[in-house]
Amino acid sequence: MTKQALQKVARVGAVQQPPAGSTQHQVAVAGASGRMGHMLIEAIRAADDCRLAGALDIASSPAIGNDAAAFLGHASGVPVTADLATGLQHAQVLIDFTRPEGTLAHVRACRERGVKMVIGTTGFSEEQKAEIADAARDIAIVMAPNMSVGVNVTMKLVELAARALATGYDIEIIEAHHRHKVDAPSGTALKMGEVIAQALGRDLKDCAVYARQGVTGERDPSTIGFSAIRGGDIVGDHTVLFAGTGERIEITHRSASRATYSQGGLRAVRFLAQQSNGLFDMFDVLGLRS
Numbered sequence: 001m002t003k004q005a006l007q008k009v010a011r012v013g014a015v016q017q018p019p020a021g022s023t024q025h026q027v028a029v030a031g032a033s034g035r036m037g038h039m040l041i042e043a044i045r046a047a048d049d050c051r052l053a054g055a056l057d058i059a060s061s062p063a064i065g066n067d068a069a070a071f072l073g074h075a076s077g078v079p080v081t082a083d084l085a086t087g088l089q090h091a092q093v094l095i096d097f098t099r100p101e102g103t104l105a106h107v108r109a110c111r112e113r114g115v116k117m118v119i120g121t122t123g124f125s126e127e128q129k130a131e132i133a134d135a136a137r138d139i140a141i142v143m144a145p146n147m148s149v150g151v152n153v154t155m156k157l158v159e160l161a162a163r164a165l166a167t168g169y170d171i172e173i174i175e176a177h178h179r180h181k182v183d184a185p186s187g188t189a190l191k192m193g194e195v196i197a198q199a200l201g202r203d204l205k206d207c208a209v210y211a212r213q214g215v216t217g218e219r220d221p222s223t224i225g226f227s228a229i230r231g232g233d234i235v236g237d238h239t240v241l242f243a244g245t246g247e248r249i250e251i252t253h254r255s256a257s258r259a260t261y262s263q264g265g266l267r268a269v270r271f272l273a274q275q276s277n278g279l280f281d282m283f284d285v286l287g288l289r290s
Contacts, residue, residue: 023049024049024050024051025049025050025051025092025093025269025270025273026051026053026090026091026092026093027044027050027051027052027053027054027091027092027093027094027095027266027269028052028053028054028055028056028087028088028090028091028093028094028095028115029041029044029052029054029055029056029068029094029095030056030057030094030095030096030097030098030102030103030106031056031057031096031097031098031102032055032056032057032063032068032080033057033061033062033063033080034057034097034098035258036097036120036258036261036262037055037057037097038071039258039259039261039262040095040097040262040265041055041068041069041071041072041076042072042262043259043262043263043265043266044266045069045072045074045076047266049270050266050269052068052069052076052078053078053090053091053092054078054081054086054087054088054089054090054091054094055068055078055079055080055081055087056080056081056082056084056087056088056094056106057080057081057082058082058102059082061080061082063080064080064081064082065079065080065081066079066080067079067080068080084105084106084109085109088109088110088113088115091115092115092116092273093115093116093117093118093269093272094106094110094115094116094117094118095117095118095120095265095268095269096117096118096119096120096121097120097121097261097265098121099121099123100121100123100124100125100128102121103119103121103124104128104131104132107119107131107132107135107141108135110135110139111135111138111139114138114139115139116139116140116141116272116275117139117140117141117142117143118141118142118143118147118265118268118269118272119132119141119142119143119144120143120144120145120146120147120261120265122145122183122186122187122188123182123183123187132279133279136277136278136279137277138277139277140272140275140276140277140278140280141278141279141280142268142271142272142280142281142282142284142285143279143280143281144191144264144268144281144282145186145187145188145190145191146187146188146191146236146261146264146282147260147261147262147264147265147267147268147282148253148255148260148261148264149260149263149264149267149282149286150253150255150260151188151238151253151255151260152264152282152283152286152288153286153288154238154251154252154253155191155192155195155283155288156283156288157251158192158195158196158240158251159195159196159198159199161240161242161249161251162195162196162199162200162242163199163200165242165244165249166199166200168244168245169242169243169244169249170219170221170223170225170241170242170243170244171196171223171224171225171240171241171242171243172224172225172226172227172240172241172243173185173189173192173193173196173224173225173226173227173238173239173240173241174226174227174229174237174238174239174241175188175189175226175227175228175229175236175237175238175239176228176229176230176231176234176236176237177228177229177230177234177235177236177237178230178231178232178233178234178235179230179231179232179233181230184228184230185210185226185227185228186228186236186238188236188238189226189228189238190204190226192238192240193208193224193226196224196240197224202222202224204224207222207223207224208223208224208225208226209223209224209225209226210226212225235255235256235257235258236254236255237252237253237254237255238252238253238254239251239252239253240252264282264285267285267286268282268285271284271285
């Protein structure tokens with residue numbers, strides 16, 4: 001950390017050490033100066049059983065060296081840093097809602113240090129997912145494209161509907177997000193597709209349709225269609241449509257705030273306290289696996 005950065009930290013408070021005998025979850029946040037990072041820090045600060053233990057961001061962030069809770073008008077004593085060793089020094093768990101490349105660097109650092117992870121990042125390739133799964137042999141990881149409790153309950157409802165509506169219904173997944181989202185379809189939409197395909201005994205790779213244009217011919221009833229909308233400041237809307245003859249069933253979840261993701265992330269942190277290693281998702285966290 002530069003001398004200038006250290007001076008910034010001195011102005012907002014000295015770095016605090018975990019209290020002796022503390023039973024609080026010591027949580028670090030990646031992407032600490034972003035929108036989701038701020039939501040997570042605010043949620044951690046409000047939780048009686050969690051404490052902010054580290055704050056990571058890219059080296060070019062103007063927040064580097066500042067107190068991680070300065071945006072709330074408070075001093076946490078935790079500086080925002082780009083140095084992984086510093087940011088993870090006191091952490092038991094790292095929550096990461098960033099980008100695939102950054103998350104993978106964090107996975108490697110956490111694996112080396114024995115720090116557990118909650119990963120809400122989306123857009124991973126199959127090879128990147130395999131690397132995360134391999135790391136889970138040594139550390140416990142909860143990875144889910146959407147940490148919202150409501151979204152994951154919605155996925156369970158979608159799974160039940162898919163089994164009951166396995167024949168005679170065409171399935172379409174429609175999602176909408178803000179203009180800044182860089183991947184499509186959303187990770188949540190893809191997860192919904194995977195849940196449906198598994199319930200129907202199919203492989204999503206073989207039955208997904210991501211685009212339609214021109215003369216496409218009649219719809220193949222075995223396919224699962226995806227549509228992505230990008231615009232404005234939409235936090236996240238997801239609808240699964242089961243269209244039959246004479247009726248249609250729509251199961252929809254709409255997010256009005258990222259606070260739902262941060263609260264789900266903290267539930268994942270609490271779940272990980274009981275795990276030494278392994279790869280889990282929000283169905284495990286919420287007891288929806290059966």
